[in-house]
């Protein structure tokens with residue numbers, strides 16, 4: 693059965709990407725996991741979705757000035773999970789009335805744009821909003837509660853990635869954004885930081901992009917890629933290392949990539965306050 697969606701009603705939610713995504717989800721009741729993002733895009737005037745090898749960008753949206761219809765191209769060299777995120781991201785540009793094309797015939801988006809765009813200019817703001825739209829549609833907040841239990845662990849990130857068919861990287865960012873604890877997800881390659889996603893209130897971190905990361909838990913001896921959640925030295929990670937205990941869990945991935953989840957505990961916390969947002973200077 694062909695999916696039918698009311699684009700006018702969705703766009704009536706305005707330019708806030710989360711409101712737009714929720715208006716879309718309101719028209720797709722009964723969701724319990726993987727979102728059919730291709731089908732959704734096609735029901736909203738995306739006339740074609742092509743998979744082609746791309747080198748300088750991760751995906752693009754070709755559309756006319758009025759966005760009456762659009763075509764999305766995603767990178768054939770990326771995983772199906774990344775391709776799904778790319779479709780959601782480009783749909784976020786397409787539906788948002790305030791997003792103005794970044795190139796002559798639409799939007800061209802890099803892998804960096806889709807992970808951790810930095811800066812304050814309009815292009816970066818649009819990229820952030822397209823990401824916020826994509827993840828809200830692909831891993832809806834109302835379906836995440838079961839994965840947000842008090843003790844943060846990367847197992848939950850892996851479960852989110854599998855359930856919603858998104859990349860582990862996107863799942864880790866989503867987990868940090870939605871969990872009530874102060875968390876950080878560190879994405880690294882060959883011992884250097886690619887970028888860090890921090891939740892509101894997480895203490896100030898010393899290393900940044902291209903810097904060596906702080907200490908990680910040792911890889912498990914049994915060949916498993918996932919370590920335990922171990923206490924590690926805050927030296928090399930936190931700007932004020934004496935103020936908190938730091939715990940880390942690392943997922944060692946292929947070709948030198950790793951995802952590390954950081955959690956903190958204040959040394960002077962009471963049992964009741966232990967999961968309250970730490971009051972650190974940023």
Ligand SMILES: [Zn+2]
Nearest residue numbers: 801805819822
């Ligand atoms: Zn974009």
